[in-house]
Every structure is written in C-alpha cells, then in structure tokens.
Amino acid sequence: MAVQILFLTWGIAGAASGSGTPEGCQGLTGDDLDVCNDASDVGTTIGVGIVVGLWVTADFTLGLTYVI
8 A cells, every 4th residue: 555655646746746837947938938838748747657657567566466
C-alpha cells in the first residue's frame, strides 16, 4: 500500500507542478507566451505519463511476486 501512496503522491505533485506560468515564460507576450506555456504543458504530460508507466510496472512486478 505504501508503494501506491508514493506513486499517487508523485503523480499529483508532478501534475500540480505544471500549473500556472512557468518561470522561463515570464516576460513573454503573445504567441511566444502561448508556445512557451504549451511546451511546458507537454513536458508535464510526458513526466506524468512516465510516472504512470513506472507505477504500472511496479504494480505488475509486485503482483507477480505476490502470486509466486
């Protein structure tokens, strides 16, 4: 159960870190700001996807060892 809580916390923290205007986008306006925000959102999505993938892998491994 501790592994589930760890991954859930990690996923929520990763998703929450992508909210708001990124530090690197401050001072930009117009299309430049939109592109910077979109790039940040894509990076956040990839990061959370990796966390979910690791979560599934860990669950599969733990489930397999429990069955054995």
